[in-house]
Amino acid sequence: MTTVVVDPITRIEGHLRVEMDLKEIKTSKGTFSVVETARCCGELFRGFEIFLKGRDPRDAVLLTQRICGVCPAPHGEASCEAVERAYGIVPPPVSILSRNIMHGAYYIYDHVIHTYILMGPELGIICKYPPMVPPALGKEGIAKLGLGKSYAKAIEIQRLANQIVALWGGKFPHFASQYPGGLTAHPTPARVADTFARMVKIWEFVAIDMVRDINAIINASSKLGEKISSILDVDFKGLESLGVSTGNFLSYGVFPDYEDYDDWLDPSKRKKALFRSGAWSNGSFKTFDEEKVREYIKYSWYSGESGLTPFKETTIPDRNKSGAYSWIKAPRYNGMVYEVGPLARMINTFGTKWRVKRVHPVTGEDYGDFVYEMRNPNGSVLDRIVARVACTIIIANKMFEWLEAIKDMENEKIINFKNYPSSGEGYGLWDAPRGALGHWLIVKNGVIDHYQCVVPSTWNFSPRDDSGKPGAVEQSLVNTWLPKNMSVKDVCNALYPEKDVNLSPVGINATVSWGDALAAALKPLGLEKLNLEPAGGAEYNTTLALMAVRSFDPCIACAVH
């Protein structure tokens, strides 16, 4: 048996190793290597759940942000809500609204950076869509070939979005202002206006550019499906047949209604939140129940009892445990594997058919609704990336409503816990960009006695559980084609044989095929062997597998903490 190992997987957060055992399939066109079974290994451990013990609960809001510099905001929120629940206090509406605004901008940055900087290059290459490829030929290339046009713009936009986070949070990554009971930054007219000005530019990018790009990918995906099906003689529909997961989708909901926080406080309800909670499975919506979350550790480098709830479980590192292969634990809901992320959010809130308005917030111009119906009921690369874009537009739209509402609100004093209770327990459940995030906390003698985080990437990138069920990503890799001895250039030339890329605008006098053009860009960087992994005397092209993995937006610092 051949095992292909990709380590490190780059353009993600953190240290992820993926091992894929291959099998051969025979079709009328020959034998091809596909993945039989896969293992995800989280390769970093820092021990937040250990060192948080004994500290002031309020410090957790700042410390847990440092679990991940890509998604510090959701950790701050989950932690803050856990502390609030433990203390039995509720933030005033103005704080909820302010938090929504800060976290909304943060969300846009995160989805933009994933769509373009982390995931985009593969999409651009495989779908022959130059704006999403990195701007390898500099400003000239952008101006004359459109190479990296969207990639470049995304860098600017994520920066604008983070400036909004900084306006409300002091800085980003790792904002300073979230505090149990409120938010320390007041909604001053200047802050609201500065946010609004930036949001208009951001909205235009999200609702116009991003939709144009994702539509291009959706179209290209069908053609890709036809091509690959004919090359391999299999039934492959494109990106909707890639990275197929479980069909179980979990979300905790995100962005509470500031006028009805009671709806938010019971995580099984959250009907009024912008995205609601739910545990979709077998094609239908199910109500979420916090008590059904468990973590298993048979295959993780920890000792102690497996299968406990977050209020009970432990974190005792044991790197030499036999049979274990990852620092990531295996969370299960109701004993089953669930996928979390934008797709889970969309499906639990809107079902499988989505319609998102695109009306310009200033000019009122209507750009037409963005409509999409889920292609693969079990989830796929395409459904995931489209869901991410849809979420981004929905939030960008909502930002303007929130800004409008906060204009008329007086800032209420936030609560200060000079005499906060010295014991209590609570959880904070919040959907992070990568999915359902929970922090569980027990306070004793005024300090943290127990802290557990079950994080989106812990769900998606989990190893096998005690019953041997592989995690969502491990399952999604099964049957992925790893072209043998074919470079990226070869694959692209096979998919797009026509010579139609004119390089003369950048001083190269030639019209070449897409694969050759890419090769010309990759060669000076020493990257001809991009995504090729040696194994068993051959080289396997891992591009499709990497796309499947990246479509979940991996974050290993989060997954392990």
Added chain:
Amino acid sequence: MAEYVEVYRHSIFYRICHWSIVITGFILAFTGMQMGGLYGIRILPNGGVLAVHLAVGMIFGGLWFLMFYYIVVKEWKWFGLQRIPYAIKFLIAESLAWLGIGPHIEDPRGYDPEKGEYVEKIIPTEVMVWWIYFALAMLMGITGLAMYFRAQFAPLYSIAGAIGQFFGTSNGYAVIRAVHRLGMYLFAMVMFMHVYAVIIFQVLGSMITGKRMERVKTKS
């Protein structure tokens, strides 16, 4: 029945010095509490508290210097360090008496009109009150100056940092500041006891008028 005679007990200089110290002490305490954010005290809403605190602190220091000088030159007989063992003996004996274990010592104070001098001017424990006051004033002065002139007091910061290890901080500034703050309470404590003492030993008036009816005694 004992006889009494009116005696000029405190010079005008000494009285002015004393009350100036009291006044500056209060100003320092209140501006200090304002800076430390204690008890919501705010006596100077818009002024520079630190500047006032520092300026008054300097005056306070100067007054202490004068008082020290006066004590050493004029009152050493009563307030000299050599009297401390005697004061402690007195304190122990009186405490035991208070608990009912031994006899009271008779009030030793007395004035000999013939010689025109005191046989004993003070309740013996007053000498300790004076030196404790003095030590606290020094402590406040040094820690106060150290907080302001950090560079010049760098060695003190290292020492304070080392001591802080035992109290959960390695920050010298924090330790110095905490000591300065604690010093205020100690000052207040001594002052309370002092005020109580001057009342029960009936000497309060003398610090105002300068005169007191002293018991007539002869050295025997």
Added chain:
Amino acid sequence: MKTVAVMGAAAFLDTYGVELAKAINEVKDYWHICWLNGAACTGCTISFAQSVNPGLLEIFTSILVGNSGLPIVLPDYMETLQPASGTLAEELINRWKKGSKGRRILIVEGAVPKKGFCQIHGKDFYEHLQDVAPYADHVIAFGACACFGGVPSAKPNPTGVRGVQEFFKEAGINKQVINIPCCPGNPDHLVITLSAVMLGEKIELDKYNRPKVFFGKLMHDDLCPYRPYYDRGIFAEKPGEEGCRYKIGCKGPMTHTDCALRKWNGHLSYCVEVGAPCIGCAEPGFPDNFEPFYKPVAELPAVLGFGPEKIGEGILAATAAGIAIHGIRHVMSKKSEDREKKR
């Protein structure tokens, strides 16, 4: 080089912006960068991406060597941004090693844990460090974790992390590290330091190897715009209130940083400005020495958990009680004396 000569080195280090881009443009050679991530949260990479004037995009697309199309600051290796994964990624480190002498910069993000807690390509992170360190002409530790261990070093430091300089000492690697702390590192600090390195400017370091231009001043004494509040005794009693943030735990009085001046995300804001305390992330000993974050600096915490004012209040209460008891007995005994006299 001209730009720098005209401005003077110190002024150069203190500025940023178009001038910087221009100055770097005058260096006509690649600078090979190897950016390694250890026990990190990748916040420092994200922070770097927030850079303005020059922004990340400019750094990678405008500041090119001639018309090669290749950026002057060429990250040969940078996990979070580079196209290559797996075996090819490892190969890229070798390319960096072969880069021209004098032009190889190693940037480290994240702390260095003990064996087994951080592995890349089947090799421990510290082994990677050991491996590349000899080739580095300049080493920059970016962010609190790489400098001093940062958040993962919080007691009990479950994975035994330490900063790069400390690890080098342990491993017998005799290399000077330029420490650019804060959590995350400030993009300005990195871009300016990189430029200075590339232009051959001498960077003056403090005793913790932090560039003095950024970390030479105590925020509380030299830079904080809320200092007038402090001097007047106007304090925010709760997070979010106006006034000096001292009483809500501001660690500005012990933190050397230019946050108050330079700020973050395009010079927009910083921790204290939004009504929160500084938590001292620019200092060694962060976070342990600065926690609890919302507790004022000067409190001497211990003596069984009682601070000076609690002890002081206790002493005063005891004094008052003592005086009261003594006073009552004094009065009583006076009365009985009088009665005896009357008899």
